[in-house]
Amino acid sequence: MAEKINLLVSGGTTYFSDKVTISDARSANSFNSSPLSVSKLDQVEQVDGVAVASAGVTMMLDEEMPSVSMGMPPMIIGTDLRGEDYETFQVTYADGRNLSPGEVGKVVVGSDLVTKLDAEVGSTVTLRGEPFEVVGILEKTLTAPDSSVIMPLSDAQRLFQRSLPEMMQGRVDATQLATDLTVYVEPGTDPDVLATTLEASVPGISAMGPQGFKDQIGNASRLLNAIIFGIAMISLLVGGLSVINTMTMSVAERTREIGIRKAIGASHGQIVRQFLAESGFIGLLGGATGLLFGWLLTVALNAAGNDAGTALFLVTARLAVGSVLFAVFLGLVSGLYPSWHAARLNPVAALRYE
Numbered sequence: 566m567a568e569k570i571n572l573l574v575s576g577g578t579t580y581f582s583d584k585v586t587i588s589d590a591r592s593a594n595s596f597n598s599s600p601l602s603v604s605k606l607d608q609v610e611q612v613d614g615v616a617v618a619s620a621g622v623t624m625m626l627d628e629e630m631p632s633v634s635m636g637m638p639p640m641i642i643g644t645d646l647r648g649e650d651y652e653t654f655q656v657t658y659a660d661g662r663n664l665s666p667g668e669v670g671k672v673v674v675g676s677d678l679v680t681k682l683d684a685e686v687g688s689t690v691t692l693r694g695e696p697f698e699v700v701g702i703l704e705k706t707l708t709a710p711d712s713s714v715i716m717p718l719s720d721a722q723r724l725f726q727r728s729l730p731e732m733m734q735g736r737v738d739a740t741q742l743a744t745d746l747t748v749y750v751e752p753g754t755d756p757d758v759l760a761t762t763l764e765a766s767v768p769g770i771s772a773m774g775p776q777g778f779k780d781q782i783g784n785a786s787r788l789l790n791a792i793i794f795g796i797a798m799i800s801l802l803v804g805g806l807s808v809i810n811t812m813t814m815s816v817a818e819r820t821r822e823i824g825i826r827k828a829i830g831a832s833h834g835q836i837v838r839q840f841l842a843e844s845g846f847i848g849l850l851g852g853a854t855g856l857l858f859g860w861l862l863t864v865a866l867n868a869a870g871n872d873a874g875t876a877l878f879l880v881t882a883r884l885a886v887g888s889v890l891f892a893v894f895l896g897l898v899s900g901l902y903p904s905w906h907a908a909r910l911n912p913v914a915a916l917r918y919e
Contacts, residue, residue: 567793569707573637574764576708580654581778584747585760587618590771600725601743601770608767609746614754615763619648620743622721624677624728639678640713641692651749656710657902661686661701673701676709677876684692693724694715701762707879718743748772798814804851804892812844812886812903820910827912834858840904841897848896850888885889 569593571807587609589601601620609618646666663673668716672692674684682690703710719821726739748763750756757774764772773781788868816823823836863878870876 566662566878567790568881568884570786570789571879572707572879573709573879575583575780576706577782578775581756581773582775583653583756584750585756585763585772586778587746587748587763587772588744590769593745596822598803599746600729600737601746603741603743605743605746605767605770608769609763612759612763612766614751614759616645616749616751618749619747620645620718621745621747622718622725622742624721624725625742626692628728637709637712637752638683638826639723640709641724642713642715643725644715644719645718648747648749656706657704659702661699663701664715668700669720670697670716671700672697673703673715674699675703675711675713675715676705678793682714684711693727695720695724711876737841740887746770752885768776774789801895805895808851808896809902810846812840812900812907812909815843816840816903821916823907823910824912824914824916827910827914833908836908837904838894840907842894844900845893846896848893848899849889851896852892856885856888856894 568586587897589603603620606618606620609615622641624641626639626641644664658673661673665828666672672690674682678684678878684690684699684702686699686702689697691697697716697720700838704712722739724744725744726734726737729737729751749758750759755774757776760772760777762772764770826836859878863880865880867876
């Protein structure tokens with residue numbers, strides 16, 4: 566779970582590393598998206614350092630927000646494609662293609678939502694009561710696009726307008742609605758400095774640069790990571806004590822064997838290496854077995870979550886290798902005392918041990 570969250574944060578950091586995002590000032594300190602006006606684009610693009618600005622609409626895929634979400638919830642993202650030529654965060658397609666300017670009624674589906682929406686290129690999916698044709702399926706990116714449906718801005722504006730309170734729906738022009746603006750900066754411009762300049766130059770907006778994203782998302786992810794790793798440390802403590810107990814019992818059961826080996830010339834170092842090798846092997850065997858069962862469990866849980874478009878767990882190569890190596894290290898550390906104790910046994914007393 567921590568691996569999935571960290572890669573989401575890492576992907577977001579990469580995405581925001583060279584751009585500024587703008588939201589309504591009323592949304593700056595909340596999770597609710599207050600609408601912006603697309604007319605803000607002109608004001609934003611007049612600020613020095615702005616190459617181009619793109620309007621977007623972001624909303625939940627389902628009209629009712631889930632009560633609990635440990636990952637990125639399924640989202641709808643509407644885009645006007647104005648920033649395509651400036652975008653450095655590239656995605657690839659498992660099937661199909663990207664949206665084209667001027668298209669309506671078309672969508673691109675993220676990899677985590679294929680099962681939930683029963684989507685394939687050429688098929689029709691229903692989003693908030695409206696049918697849309699699927700023109701592309703994204704390759705897995707291990708970031709936010711995996712749980713997103715991307716559609717033309719005009720379609721997203723219409724869906725977003727319908728989600729507003731009834732008293733507001735008739736008072737707003739759907740074609741002017743946006744929840745966020747993405748600013749692509751000119752070469753040599755510092756996005757964080759530009760974010761400050763935009764807030765001072767354009768009234769009613771909140772601008773966030775790369776550092777703002779790191780501070781906002783990084784703090785939340787660090788707290789969750791601390792909880793997850795705290796639980797893991799308790800498990801490691803129990804595992805370490807189990808290895809120490811196993812190796813201590815092994816020394817006690819093989820005291821005469823140790824005495825015989827020392828009587829025929831085995832050195833302290835040879836005894837230590839023997840028992841450290843055994844404890845390291847216990848760590849390797851336990852780590853590999855734990856990894857296998859952990860991987861099978863994540864596959865099963867992710868398969869169950871695919872119906873809801875929520876894959877909470879991720880096993881990567883670095884996580885698999887790192888966890889097994891750490892298990893070996895834990896075994897070696899846990900075997901230090903039993904190995905040292907075995908090496909210090911008096912051979913005469915060990916040979917007389919019953």
